[in-house]
Amino acid sequence: MRAILVDDEEMALDVLEILCKEVGGVTVIGKYSNPFDAMKAVQEQEIDVVFLDIEMPGINGLKTAENMMQINDHVHIVFVTAYNQYAVEAFEINAIDYLLKPIRKERLKKTIERLRQTPTVQVELHKEKEVHPARICCLGTFALYDKEGQPVKWRTRKTKELFAYLWYHRGQAIHRDKIMLDLWPDLSGEKASSLLHTSVYQLRSTLKKMKFAQPVLFSDEKYALNVQELTSDVEEIEQGIKESSTPISNALVEKILTTYKGDYMGEEDFFWASEYRKRVREMYIRFLEVSTEDCQDQKIKERLLQQLFVMDPYQDECCYRLMNHYISTGDISKAVSLYHDFEELLARELREEPGPKIRELYIQASRL
Structure with a gap:
């Protein structure tokens, strides 16, 4: 499972990362002391679970969790806090678990096992083994057809172009700045960045409906398409x-x-x-x-x-x-x-x- 850790205390992040490595079953792909950066990561990356502190300056963990689940309704939340008074509110927003600091290794093991037994996580763990008989036709026009032979409907033309662009690079990771320059050459950096984030989110949503587990990867400010099973003319x-x-x-x-x-x-x-x-x-x-x-x-x-x-x-x-x-x-x-x-x-x-x-x-x- 791919996880990110969110806590305004750097030491708490380091301790939890060490515990996750010792327990196993979770790959920490990011640590964030700023909850807004963490929300951006949920939008841009394939994340299964967020270990989230509640008491943080600016915006608390409960509100952060709600925002994250609006961005990606498949992400799971595990609250990590020194206070137990938020437990009821935490489970009201469908948190998987509620860990009290200091976290004990045996307790974290139970949380990770609970995550692995969650149906959506089990599906994600097996998706990569599935066969996707979808097809790309790009001689003449450009279209993606699902396994039923029906053309995929794109939310926007730029979402379609982003898919075509990333597929054109055949799995190669492309820096976000180059993508913005190629797809939005006439827009300012801030505006292009906003449109890129929106298009990535819409592209992920479209491809996930086609049962691709991690269709768009993000690392080191680079995006890559992860749909090798597709065939093309x-x-x-x-x-x-x-x-x-x-x-x-x-x-x-x-x-x-x-x-x-x-x-x-x-x-x-x-x-x-x-x-x-x-x-x-x-x-x-x-x-x-x-x-x-x-x-x-x-x-x-x-x-x-x-x-x-x-x-x-x-x-x-x-x-x-x-x-x-x-x-x-x-x-x-x-x-x-x-x-x-x-x-x-x-x-x-x-x-x-x-x-x-x-x-x-x-x-x-x-x-x-």
Whole structure:
């Protein structure tokens, strides 16, 4: 279990941390003398239990606990205090236990065992073993689909972008300052920080509904996505192309052509994805070119050439190769129609004309 300790006395924090290590079963991931910092940690991190002092300056532990449980209704509270008069109020807000200082090791053992027997904690301990057949589609648009095949609805567009951003980094921990710069470049640090905290909270809530135990990790001011079980269309294409060998099988060509529905996050205005978008696009085009050279099936070859033309509709060579294929298979009308469409496209978009090589091919086709 992941725990944080909250007490305005530094010595009390150190003693409780030592006891937790001796008893075992709890990993202390943070100690806080300021309850507001602790509330921020509950919002940003995956925490199972908070050991919380009651008598603290500014805001007492009872109010702090209520705020924490509003932020994360799965967090458990164990009050640690030198006074017993708060016991009734503590259990009224569903505290797991109430420890009196000085804490005895045997008493702490009972508390930790009680925590381990709590149904929600038992679920958390087993969640990492679950299989999550959820899927990401990021070729064309960007969408996350649950195990029922239904698209996940995002609270805000920035929550969606934060998920896409962290997933793009494939589990790498990214500093919060870089995230704010990439996602909120035009906002002040304070405003961007507030929006980041809100988006992280909403993202965690969304992914927890999909049964991910600790979907967003936070450590050393860095965030990382922890959803390795997800599959994606772009990874399937990368893996398929990487493992391909010549001659490339028709089955692989069919799979790649079917899967590539557009550029990586091409319908999203995510500037930080532009470099990877370019790499995936170039990898796909190379695959099409190699597959076209090796392909003996005329129907599949036609689809490959059509896709190459779609990827670069202003290039004479792509149009020429597709026209030449139509001519070689006896489909002259398609070759002529393609030329006219290409000529019109260049005139409308670039105010140019097809080059002499393709014009000559058109003249030859017109005479057939």
